[in-house]
Amino acid sequence: MKNKRRDFIKLAGMAGAGIIVGSDRALAMQPKVRDHMQAFNMHGFRAPKLDRVRVGLVGVGNRGSGTLIRLASIENVDIVALCDILPQNVQQAIQSIEGFGHSPTIYTDGEDAWKELCDRDDIDLVYIATPWKYHAPIAVYAMESGKHVYTELPVGVTLEECWQVVETSERTKKHCYMGSSSCHEGMSAIVLNMVRQGFFGELVHGEGNYIHDRVNGPGRWERDENNWFGYRPWRLKENVGRNGNLYPQHGLGPVAQMMDLNYGDKMDYLVSISSNDFTMGPKMKELAENDPYFEPYEGLKFRGNINTTLIRTNKGRTIMLQHDISSPRPGSRFQLISGSKGIYQADPARIATSEEWMKEEEFKALVEKFTPKITKSFQEKVSQAGGIKGGRSYERVAASDWRLIDCLRNGLPMEMDVYDAALWSVVTPLSEQSVAQMGNTVKVPDFTSGSWKSNKRGMDIHLAEGGNTNLI
Ligand SMILES: NC(=O)c1ccc[n+]([C@@H]2O[C@H](COP(=O)([O-])OP(=O)(O)OC[C@H]3O[C@@H](n4cnc5c(N)ncnc54)[C@H](O)[C@@H]3O)[C@@H](O)[C@H]2O)c1
Secondary structure, three states, rough: HHHHHHHHHHHHHHHOHHHHHHHHHHOOOOOOOOOOOOOOOOOOOOOOOOOOOOEEEEOEEEEEEHHHHHHEEEEEEEEEEEOOOOOHHHHHHHHHHOOOOOOOOEEOHHHHHHHHHHHOOOEEEEOOOOOOOHHHHHHHHHHOOOOOEEEOOOOOHHHHHHHHHHHHHHHHHHOOOEEHHHOOOOOOOHHHHHHHHOOOOOEEEEEEEOOOOOOOOOOOOEOOOEEEEOOHHHHHHHOOOOOOOOOOHHHHHHHHHHHEOOEEOOOEEEEEEEEOOOOOOHHHHHHHHHHHHHHHHOOOEEOOOOOOEEEEEOOOEEEEEEEEOOOOOOOOEEEEEOOOEEEEEOOOOOOEEOOOOOHHHHHHHHHHHOOOHHHHHHHHHHOOOOOOOOOOOHHHHHHHHHHHHHHHHHHHOOOOOOHHHHHHHHHHHHHHHHHHOOOOOOOOOOOOOOOOHHOOOOOOOOOOOEEEEEOO
16 A cells, blocks of 8 residues: 555656656757857957946855855945745845845746846846756846856756857857856866966876765755755756766866867767666665655666766867765865876875875975965955955855956956856766767767867966956
8 A cells, every 4th residue: 555655656746846857868968960150259258347246146045045145245246136936045045145235136936037137137147056957048048138147057958058058148248157166276276277387298187076975974865844954856856867977067177177178179079887876766765764755756767876977189188077976985076187297186185297196395385386376366355355254254255256256347258158168068968878878979069169279278367367356
């Protein structure tokens, strides 16, 4: 009897909760041959300067509420509007920036309320931190409405969506920036500087991961009234019926910048394989024993625990990306860059120019020598603003957000442009396709339409221009 009830709940729940949506997505995502004529080259594009940057945020859950505080802590930013389908999330978000001097208009009336926000004529930048399926539709609509876009990862979940954002950005001449904060954090900017100065010689290979245990730690499956603590139902559903690297951007971003992908080199093709799932399925079974909420998930086919994707570039370099959010192991993101003269490897951070790792003092001296102006300048801004203060938690101010606003205010090119957003996102559907075909080779589209051969380097780590935006 219990089993029958479970079967019914499972079917009803799967349909109602949209769990089936992800299934067969890989088959629906066969790369189409697309004759894209670049309407305008957005790489290096300088939009008119903005004295103040007026922002509307869509999705103020876990990530969006943090970004709200980070943006509100930057000089000359006005938080004009907030949108979320959950009014309580917007209320909490507003409380979190009390005292910052913003009085945003609220949009909470249904799944499409973000359209009203985008339709306003007093917003410069629309920030998107919703579940993944809304990112491309909101980004396209916002650009069509004359707004620049700052989206969380990924910019789109299908190849088609990646092309849509590229085409819309080119046609509207609006920036579409995908925030992979990993490119500014930790050692990334320092190693990028070393790469550009030839320390590692000709680059040969890079590795980046999204290894982040979301399944096994304490509290991972606790539920509050809307969500699970530390985990989101929509994000769990993304792991059903899909199999590939679902979140490549954090690990790939720094490697792509070091390898000049989209401006000097480009991805040529990839192959991808996944293990079976050994933890998600059993976890659902265990949870469903005590909580009917999880019964719809029991017996479903979950993404393999670890996915490994290998990419070859036109210059003959290789990249290995791994994704695993369901094995009990320490986390890892940007992992390694290796060249004809040396190697940098993370966890622990170390450098070698021979078979031996360098001594710690030598490593520290290199870090000091190669820390670029963008990193030093941001650290100075944080300390000028009083460092980490109680309610304004400066540890939540990110260099990437600061520099985004700085570039918009100074009319500078984006450090990660729409081509980077599309390329770093398309790895997901292409990896799913390769996995579905037992690791077959899949060609990677060139979103720059050949401009990668002449595009100049992105990310101005020496702050040749701008850098004059302060924190408050
Ligand atoms: N860059 C990073 O380091 C980083 C870190 C965490 C999350 N993220 C990304 O941020 C995004 C959001 O993740 P999260 O963990 O905050 O998820 P979340 O579930 O906590 O937040 C999503 C929010 O979107 C709202 N929402 C859902 N549908 C909506 C709609 N139609 N209109 C308006 N609002 C809607 C939800 O109510 C919720 O408040 C994801 O893309 C995730 O990958 C990035």
